[in-house]
Structures are given as structure tokens and as C-alpha cells.
Amino acid sequence: EAGVVQSPRYKIIEKKQPVAFWCNPISGHNTLYWYLQNLGQGPELLIRYENEEAVDDSQLPKDRFSAERLKGVDSTLKIQPAELGDSAVYLCASSLERGEIAEAFFGQGTRLTVV
Amino acid sequence: QKEVEQDPGPLSVPEGAIVSLNCTYSNSAFQYFMWYRQYSRKGPELLMYTYSSGNKEDGRFTAQVDKSSKYISLFIRDSQPSDSATYLCAMSWYGNKLVFGAGTILRVKS
Numbered sequence: 001e002a003g004v005v006q007s008p009r010y011k012i013i014e015k016k017q018p019v020a021f022w023c024n025p026i027s028g029h030n031t032l033y034w035y036l037q038n039l040g041q042g043p044e045l046l047i048r049y050e051n052e053e054a055v056d057d058s059q060l061p062k063d064r065f066s067a068e069r070l071k072g073v074d075s076t077l078k079i080q081p082a083e084l085g086d087s088a089v090y091l092c093a094s095s096l097e098r099g100e101i102a103e104a105f106f107g108q109g110t111r112l113t114v115v
Numbered sequence: 116q117k118e119v120e121q122d123p124g125p126l127s128v129p130e131g132a133i134v135s136l137n138c139t140y141s142n143s144a145f146q147y148f149m150w151y152r153q154y155s156r157k158g159p160e161l162l163m164y165t166y167s168s169g170n171k172e173d174g175r176f177t178a179q180v181d182k183s184s185k186y187i188s189l190f191i192r193d194s195q196p197s198d199s200a201t202y203l204c205a206m207s208w209y210g211n212k213l214v215f216g217a218g219t220i221l222r223v224k225s
Contacts, residue, residue: 004158033212040123040217040218041217041218042119042121042203042205042215042216042217042218043159043203043213043215044215045212045213048212056212091158091159093158103161103164104161104213105161106151106158106159106160107158108156108157108158109156109157109158111156
């Protein structure tokens with residue numbers, strides 16, 4: 001079974017430029033999460049989807065971040081414009097049921113460097 | 116104060132040692148307790164999952180939850196160099212997000 005797939009693995013951009021990350025969850029997983037992980041810290045939730053619906057986006061900085069999950073499968077996270085402080089690893093995770101958060105599987109992440 | 120506190124380490128032990136990793140938390144609503152292992156430049160990988168209080172054993176790994184003290188532990192027996200990684204505790208309550216600790220860096224020396 002394929003795991004959570006993220007791309008790109010690495011991205012370097014100049015500040016004020018836009019950037020997008022893509023996530024393909026495990027087949028059949030209806031819940032999808034985007035997490036932000038700063039160096040030396042644990043992941044922090046940005047947004048959680050139940051199928052197509054964003055059910056928790058309270059931690060998403062909506063002035064520059066946006067996300068979508070069309071057809072309840074793949075998801076894209078976008079930053080526009082990027083700032084130096086956005087340099088971090090962006091992790092996508094998926095799980096089968098809303099209540100089964102413990103069974104969330106993570107992708108390898110996208111490491112973003114803003115220069 | 117963070118909801119979940121975890122000593123960042125690094126913790127350095129010789130091969131074969133018993134390792135003890137710990138987290139404390141402040142939110143008494145937490146019911147699900149997890150330990151993730153994260154190798155460098157990889158995503159977190161679920162190791163152990165415990166619901167409410169008690170112990171759970173899986174091979175060389177034992178997870179303990181003491182809700183009265185708001186304290187969870189992960190023990191690794193017969194530690195191996197391949198166990199060298201960052202260990203993240205995480206917790207949640209039904210239908211809510213995972214809250215992670217900062218992670219403890221473990222180094223097992225051969």
C-alpha cells in the first residue's frame with residue numbers, strides 16, 4: 001500500500017514569491033491534515049479536512065495561506081506571498097476516520113526555505 | 116505554558132541500554148496518547164498508541180500513561196543504533212487535533 005505522497009520534497013524560493021505544496025493521501029482515507037514543523041519543534045496543525053470540508057482551519061494564517069482539497073482526495077497548500085519565517089517543513093497526514101486521529105500516517109514532508 | 120512538555124535532549128545512551136522518554140501535559144481532556152518516531156528528513160511514524168491510562172507493550176517498546184499525574188512514558192529495551200531518532204509524544208481527545216511535544220533526540224551509540 002502506498003503511503004502519503006508529498007511533493008516537492010524540497011523548495012527554495014525568494015521572499016514574496018508564491019509557493020504550493022501537493023499531497024496525495026492514502027487511498028480511502030477521508031481525513032487529511034496539513035502540519036507545520038519548525039526546526040526542533042513538534043508538528044502543529046494548520047488545517048484538517050473531512051472529505052472536501054475544512055473542519056478545523058483555526059491555525060491557518062488566512063492572509064497568506066490557503067488550502068484546497070478538491071473531490072476529497074488530493075490537497076494543495078499555498079503560500080502567497082512567502083515570508084522568511086515560513087521556512088519550515090510542511091507535513092501532510094491522512095487517517096481513515098475522524099475519531100481515529102491516532103492512526104494518522106504522515107508523508108515525508110516538504111522542506112521550504114525562503115531566502 | 117505549552118499543553119505538552121517534552122525534554123528536547125539530546126539523550127545519548129550505549130547500545131543495549133534501557134531508554135526512558137517522557138512527556139507531561141496540562142489538558143485533562145486528553146484521552147489518546149501516542150508516540151511517534153521521526154528519522155532525520157522523514158515524516159513522523161506512529162510507534163505506540165494508548166487510550167486512557169495503563170500500559171501497552173509492543174516488542175522492545177512499552178508505553179505508560181498516568182492520567183492522575185498527567186505523565187506519559189515510552190521505554191525502549193535493548194536499545195539499538197537504529198533507534199537513534201527524534202521521539203515525539205502526541206495526544207488528543209476524540210475528534211480533535213493531535214497536540215505534539217517538541218520531541219526528544221535519542222542517540223544510541225554502538
